[in-house]
Amino acid sequence: MGIPVYFKNIINNYNDILIQQDLFNIKINNLFFDLNCLIHPCCHGLTDEQEMFDNIYNNMIKIINIINPKDLIYIAIDGVCPRSKIEQQKYRRFRSANEHKLWDTNAISPGTKFMNDLNIFLKNKSYPIKTIFSDSSKAGEGEHKIMQYLKLNNNNDINIVHGLDADLIMLSLIKNNNIYLLRERTEYNIEGLNSEYVYLDINLLKKYLVKDIKKGFVKLSKQNIINDYIFLCFFIGNDFIHNTPCINIRYGGLDNLLKIYNLLQEEHAGIFYLIHNNKLDLPNFKKLIHKLSLEENKLLENILNIRSNQHKKFKNIYHDIYHSYFNNECLDKYNIYDKEYERDFMNHIPIIDRRNEIKIFNDLDINWNRRYYMFQINNHHNYNPSYDDILEIQINDICKNYLESFIWTTNYYFEDCLSWKWFYKYHFAPSVKDFNNYLLNINDLNIIEMDNVPLKSIEQLRLILPEKSFNLLPKNVKKYPDYYYPKSFKTNYIMKRYYWEGHPILPEIII
Template sequence: MNGIIHPRFHPEGLQVCPPATLEEVFVSMFDYMDRLIRIVKPTSLLYVMHPCIDLNLIQETEEMILRERFRVEGKEVLPREASSSRDPNVITPGTEFMEKLSQALKYYVRARLSSDPLWSNIKVILSDANVPGEGEHKIMSFIRAQRGREGYDPNTRHCLYGLDADLIMLALASHEVHFSILREFLNIWVLREYLELDMKIPNPVQQLDIERLIDDFVFICFLTGNDFIAHVPSLEINEGAVDLIIEVYKASFNKMGGYIVDTDKVKDKHAAFLKVSRLEKFFHELSLYEEKIFQKRYRL
């Protein structure tokens, strides 16, 4: 729901006017949800998740704490830049807006279940801001739990709507083959096939396993950063960092002795999921490019 809610408040660049009232916000959201349902036509389950954690709010809170600490220590505190955007606190758990949104979503779901033929044979799960956890992780936890149930159909098709690029990594890490992300419609199984081609190791020391290659791909891509961790300073996606780490990984695979990530004992609380000695060799090979990258930036 983040990808549906935020554009209602941030219509900049979309050539639309911001909704004037709360009712207009909800009507705009529900019209868009109806459009998505018509596109996807779910046949079994619809999981509706609206935001539980606002990372912008967390960052603002951390900034306020730092500012207060600097003020107490007598350090200069520069004035904050005024933002032209709406108050980010509005779409944060515990606010009046979020409570009204939860009630509106419950009404919307009940109304569609009772009147819309596209909803007639599906089960609906509504997970609102009162359920702990970040949205995409709640959804992926649900999918993983379903995989562990007896009688689960491995050919189940999943379609996830959302604008966050992290969803691509989470979908890959689920190892569900039939997975699409509805943004500029991304079929994960096509991406898996391209990764299998792009990450083909020359003269590998062992037989290649696409699932383990995907685990390593997801892991090394964390070096470019995400919502929770900073990127390695020399690795910027817009400078071709993903291509670079793939090439370094392929060139380092035999030197490392195989895969970096090991999920064979994922249920063992004391198991190690990373081959640290292999990771160290990968980091060494990657570090050989840092000076050239920084020199190029300096010249530019």
């Protein structure tokens, strides 16, 4: 899940959910590897692929020896993903295409020779107990493979899952299994942790979340509260849903959503749910969006004030390079003194260069949403009422696709993949006001055509690889026309905090 600061937030709020390795004395039944979390760091800085393979296996054995599982080792590697995830993989690979690398990390993708060789290597190695291996030739993200297995084997076993991103936390919260997430301490960057590995107690996290949300008047079951919490987290942005401008986790977005959610609970005598029987409840979803739409301008104003203060701070920090940048002067001279200086400056660009942001949101009472769409669609802010007919058609399509993203993601997390071909086509979310207006006429959520056939790994490679990585394609495979693989492209970073959070604007490949 693409929630950059989510993990930091929950650790700050509930710091005792982390258990140090030397204090963890629970006997473990099953150990699960979301192996891509291990593959990437084990390959970092190396160029010899056999050395990478050995490094991956040796680190696995090290973890197995520490955990000492009694019953099962389950190794899951990312296979072909749903198209919605493939789009995110494409953006990340294009964004990093010009970075200097000793070895092309895009080789860590299903269907490459590297991954095929790694599958064979790991299958031929020995493991101390029963081992299930779901390699990259089997469709599905690693964490979803693990969760599907746990869903079918729900018992009292104690399970360790190696790998910890926000997505894995959310998926684990859905399950009724006993789950601890394991990760290297260095991944957390938290003071006071001394052991090499730490464990995140999912059941304890559930307990704290329910206590904070329930507030004495919510009458839903504990799991229903957790499910609603997970759904609310969709709004702050993940790999499949863009956050709308007024909701940003860096500016209190999740807290604001929970306040609205609790107001709705009070209005419904504590029996208000967004997820019911693992499905999105449309009437209650409409009520949530309506309340959020009433707060949209106020929330935006608060965010813009914070960003204005951040702008002043970083303008002063980078005062010399700031003026050169705004005067379109060459920045190379700064590299002579400190190569990190310009990189740091560029990383803060969304907060330093707010010219487009200010033109869009300079008057929240008059047509800001129209200026927002004009910029996002046409790259200018010159709204004119004569555009309204065309703009309304475009907004309607954006809102429809945005609703689909909530439906698809709900199914993907709580059930299974509704469609392997569906994806969100836009690089931005609609305004909440427009989304609310669109929902007024919606009475049915069966709007996505089901498709249970994954793409082939070759098709995924053709979709995600930038031109510099074409050598990873099998020789007999043709790429799409050059138009779909631009060497340079614009990045949408409106209302983002860091440049790396921006969304590359790339041509849509229709297959």
